[in-house]
Amino acid sequence: MLTTNGQAPFVTVFMYLGEAKDEQEKHDLALIIEEVLEQRYQGVKNEDGVWVTPAFPKLIYVLEEQNIHEDSPYWYLTQLAAKCTAKRMVPDYISEKKMLELKVDKNGDGHCYTCMGCRSFLTPYVDENGKPKYYGRFNQGVVTINLVDVALSSGGNFDKFWKIFDERLELCHRALLCRHERLKGTLSDAAPILWQHGALARLEKGETIDKLLYGGYSTISLGYAGLYECVKAMTGKSHTDPSATPFALNVMQYMNDACKKWKAMHNIDFSLYGTPLESTTYKFAKCLQKRFGIIEGVTDKGYITNSYHIHVTEPVDAFTKLAFESKFQALSPGGAISYVEVPNMEQNLDAVLQVMKFIYDNIMYAELNTKSDYCQECGWDGEIDVVNEDGKLIWKCPRCGNTDQSKMNVARRTCGYIGTQYWNQGRTQEIKERVLHL
Ligand SMILES: [Zn+2]
Numbered sequence: 001m002l003t004t005n006g007q008a009p010f011v012t013v014f015m016y017l018g019e020a021k022d023e024q025e026k027h028d029l030a031l032i033i034e035e036v037l038e039q040r041y042q043g044v045k046n047e048d049g050v051w052v053t054p055a056f057p058k059l060i061y062v063l064e065e066q067n068i069h070e071d072s073p074y075w076y077l078t079q080l081a082a083k084c085t086a087k088r089m090v091p092d093y094i095s096e097k098k099m100l101e102l103k104v105d106k107n108g109d110g111h112c113y114t115c116m117g118c119r120s121f122l123t124p125y126v127d128e129n130g131k132p133k134y135y136g137r138f139n140q141g142v143v144t145i146n147l148v149d150v151a152l153s154s155g156g157n158f159d160k161f162w163k164i165f166d167e168r169l170e171l172c173h174r175a176l177l178c179r180h181e182r183l184k185g186t187l188s189d190a191a192p193i194l195w196q197h198g199a200l201a202r203l204e205k206g207e208t209i210d211k212l213l214y215g216g217y218s219t220i221s222l223g224y225a226g227l228y229e230c231v232k233a234m235t236g237k238s239h240t241d242p243s244a245t246p247f248a249l250n251v252m253q254y255m256n257d258a259c260k261k262w263k264a265m266h267n268i269d270f271s272l273y274g275t276p277l278e279s280t281t282y283k284f285a286k287c288l289q290k291r292f293g294i295i296e297g298v299t300d301k302g303y304i305t306n307s308y309h310i311h312v313t314e315p316v317d318a319f320t321k322l323a324f325e326s327k328f329q330a331l332s333p334g335g336a337i338s339y340v341e342v343p344n345m346e347q348n349l350d351a352v353l354q355v356m357k358f359i360y361d362n363i364m365y366a367e368l369n370t371k372s373d374y375c376q377e378c379g380w381d382g383e384i385d386v387v388n389e390d391g392k393l394i395w396k397c398p399r400c401g402n403t404d405q406s407k408m409n410v411a412r413r414t415c416g417y418i419g420t421q422y423w424n425q426g427r428t429q430e431i432k433e434r435v436l437h438l
Pocket residue numbers: 375376377378379380397398399400401402
């Protein structure tokens with residue numbers, strides 16, 4: 001699957017049996033899902049003709065009543081998905097059960113639908129005929145608040161924290177309106193496939209896209225980053241500490257309330273979003289160090305923690321992590337994803353299936369991160385290490401010592417997407433420091 005310039009496109013394939021209109025279509029869909037999983041399990045050939053892990057398209061598999069129990073009719077697909085995840089990191093998992101609870105429209109009906117890209121979720125919406133609509137809608141953009149900076153700017157004083165939080169949120173509000181204003185007045189002719197031929201809408205020639213920017217048809221996202229470091233700076237504790245968790249949840253609720261206020265003000269669907277922070281994590285960390293110096297546990301890394309995630313170095317088991325993070329995911333309606341780091345699980349698919357069952361009952365959207373690398377120098381098919389050489393983090397084959405990135409295939413979950421093109425030093429440090437959860 002290629003774009004015209006030969007790059008793998010950022011595409012997400014959503015595999016959801018519940019979407020089929022009738023039994024025949026469901027049967028056909030199951031065949032397609034099976035084939036997609038088989039092909040992903042096999043992989044894609046690299047320069048040496050060795051099958052390796054491709055990054056795209058991202059695959060999402062929906063866990064539902066008809067595939068999650070051993071006696072469910074499509075249990076065999078779930079088993080195949082587990083095998084594929086253990087080797088290739090995808091598919092990722094959406095729990096239909098949890099999503100129907102969380103994504104409820106104004107008629108009181110729950111809906112299960114795909115994210116856009118890696119994690120951006122639309123808000124529930126019904127069209128002028130009272131029908132739910134998800135495909136064809138879009139997001140107007142995102143602006144991210146650096147929660148760590150809010151905390152450190154307050155000097156640990158809670159009154160000051162909420163005051164500075166208000167100021168920064170207002171700044172984000174204004175920045176988001178700049179994004180919105182930039183789109184306003186765009187003519188459908190600017191991109192006929194998107195706006196006239198049905199990819200996103202069927203507008204008239206010469207018509208503006210403005211009506212699609214209001215009333216919840218599209219969303220606009222307030223992103224956030226570094227909840228862990230924010231809470232640590234204010235309370236001295238991780239947000240997993242029961243005495244600090246309520247403050248962390250208050251911060252999340254506060255941002256949701258801001259979105260609600262802006263929505264009422266502009267009739268635009270503002271929504272809170274756990275920013276992927278792919279390379280921005282390094283930029284934010286460097287800026288924090290410049291402004292506030294090195295503060296242990298807060299600014300002493302080349303990265304800050306993604307969204308509401310538990311810190312990557314904090315020892316916690318997979319089940320506790322997913323259960324804890326699910327409370328925060330519910331407060332991140334514009335998008336978020338939770339993950340657990342696992343060792344090579346190919347010989348223990350039962351454990352993978354146990355995690356999948358736990359996801360089904362506990363969290364809307366989650367993924368398992370395995371290691372899937374290949375050294376072209378010696379043929380090593382295990383994990384390639386990140387090592388510190390002269391203060392720089394480099395990738396090194398544990399068998400032959402190869403450090404030439406062009407002679408190895410490394411696939412890691414960077415955020416919600418898998419990356420295979422290597423990362424900046426901050427993100428590489430974050431990847432190096434991840435602890436296993438299983
Ligand atoms: Zn090697």
